[in-house]
Amino acid sequence: MKHELIKIDDIPTTGSVVVPFFGRELHVYRAGERIRAIANTCLHFGGPLECREGKLVCAWHGAHFDMATGERESGPAPRDSKLMFLSTRVEGDALYYVWGD
């Protein structure tokens, strides 16, 4: 099954774009040749993340996460925690969330 997230042309070449996701949000961004989609939810208390200088930074208490790996780099989110990447696929001119395939 699949659900369209965003048109490929609407994904910026730098930084990220926040897209709605079933009542929540994702950050979608380009990482080299790949396009990544990651939950916009901090692993401390669920705060929203901002894309700053190549990192995802929590707006509430400042946890930093690596955009390539999702791993926590600093701040109050648990050590060894990792943001949730979604399974996606490019089809035609759009990026889809895919599941159950």
Ligand code: FES
């Ligand atoms: S909710 Fe993100 S650091 Fe606290």
